Amino acid sequence: MNFQIPIGPQHPALKEPISLRMTVDGEVITDVDIRLGYNHRGLEKLAEEKTWLQNIYLTERICGICSHSHSSCFVQGVEKLMELTPPRRGLYIRYLVSELERVHSHLLWLGVAGHEAGFDSFFMYTWRDREVVMDLLEMISGNRVHYAMNTLGGVRRDLDEGQKARILEGVAILRKRSEYYFHIGASEPSFVARIAGVGLLSKEQAVSLCAVGPVARASGVARDVRKEDPYAVYDELDFELCTADTCDVLGRVVVRVKELLQSYRMIEQMVKGLPDGDIVVKAPRKAKPGEVVSRYEAPRGENIHYIKANGSDKPERLKVRAPTLGNYAATLVMLRKGFIADIPLIFAAIDPCICCAERTVTLVKAGSGEESVVRMSDLRRRAIARHQNAPVKRNAVWPL
């Protein structure tokens, strides 16, 4: 029995809209097609209309989970363009928040993986412990999600001794809990049976399909911007690059939990070795003409911002390559020949953040499925024509 099932754009396994069209034969997937463009927000265009400072808060809103990653990546690039050197203390606090964000993102992902596998107890426990790091972030920045810590030339808030002590306490709790999750994730039989050998991606495939982040590292590709091209403080920190060679979802779980433990190490080093001094230097209003590529290891993988300046107080072009986009090609390979039951697990294992990666819209006719490319002005004209001709609907009854 060969038929196509639509996973998305609305589906309980997906928290954001994307369409995966699975051709299945019984329970086995024979072909996969992926459709993007349900959540395009025109962020890159919007960035061209805002000043450098305003753009920090815009880039922060690219993603709701790795918000600090995008703003840090952007700020790094702009600082290079403006030839600014932020003070050491400012950098330490910025990347301390980065690592705390990685902890919250990976704990969130662990819970989601548990939920997708139907292991709701795991989900509840990890999300309960995630509150520890959320509270720490709120204490540091005043916010749980959009921290707004970054500014050009440093950070906006300082740390005091009491906060440092509380961060160390929180990290000690989290380390103990994470070791327990490592034990559960790698040994609970029904969970391991679901994730071992599922969603295989060989090392060669991972390299040729340009997989990034934990997906690549779980296939044995030692790729991490923090090690390869250490930015800011990472060359001063002592940490290990975590990889696995099982090439499956189990490997991705293991890599993420190991990264959690490495992040705790880094957080402790940064808190204990926090230098004295200012947290910010004054930034100019305009940047000299030029272009820069900024790389940053987000929780989901390598995040790239390309920024072009034309001498004014606004960027001429901002191009964002979110890590999820780099993993789509690998996802298609991983899904093929899998079971229907594996779809949510394999797709969740890339830790998709769909709205970060949306850069285009495709117009598809609902009836025929015909696709077309239309200019914005034309689309606007059509919309006006349609609404002028349409009769006013009063008490409209929507057919079910």
Next chain:
Amino acid sequence: MAVVRTVLYLVVYPGLLFLFVYSTFCEWFDRKVYARFQNRMGPTHTGRFGVLQPIADFFKLMAKEDVVPDAADKRLFSVLPVIGLAVVSTAGLLLPVWNFDLANPGWTSFSGDIIVILYLLSLPTLILFLAAWSSTNLFSTIGGARVLTMLFGYEVPLFLAVLSPAILADSWRLAEIAAFYQAKPLLLLTNILGFFIALVAVQAKLERTPFDIPHAETEIVGGTFTEYSGKKLALFRLTFDIEMVVASGLLAAVFLGGFPGGAVVGFIHFVVKTLFIIFLLSLLRALTSRIRIDQVVSFAWKYLAPLAVLQLLATILLKGLIT
């Protein structure tokens, strides 16, 4: 007078009304235990400790819009929830808690009622399959196929496990099996393996984690129930609740020595023992993750079925030793 008694028996106690109240209580118990295992509160708001939450859920669902898809087989689609509820409620009447006389078999307790109750507990699975198939939704169709595939896995171990105590007691009547083990409680220990096999199989029959595959939310949306809403969904949920009570009552009667001591003490036995079994089912649900459909079948035939056969052989040997 006899007519009034029969009507009361069917409608009030231990018929529909009692089963409704007790099964919603059991659902509350299950939800609360499951929530406490997960470090959550569970229902707290409706009634004391949230006891009335399942009833509130039921009535809320009853009031919701009831949509029947255009492409569905409308008559079959609408009638199946009622049949399902009727079947499991009938099975509830056969539990040897109330209204049985050991010496005189009646229409609620007769030789062979263990087979009838097992049969009545198998019917909801087929009803689920038909419901899924008649709603013609893609996700329902996959769910329906999964329901049947799973049935092939757990049904044989369940039957073997439940029937081996009956063989030792030398009776096909639930009341007599229970009376046999009440007289010789030590013999219950020989059936422990069968008890755990039956527990796992009942978990699969009730489609709870790790066997919630036919309605795995993150894979196939609502699975078998994707197109069901309103009253029909409420009835299906009630069906599952009552099935949980009846199945745990059956296990209690066969493996835990039944419900001795007349109406009141017997009833207390019934509540304590069914809640104990539901507690074990909740524990299993909290400790595991959902497995794949092929893993269910291979697990059932590689482990459950051979172990059930082992239990059967042990029972037969023991019976030879005793007599």
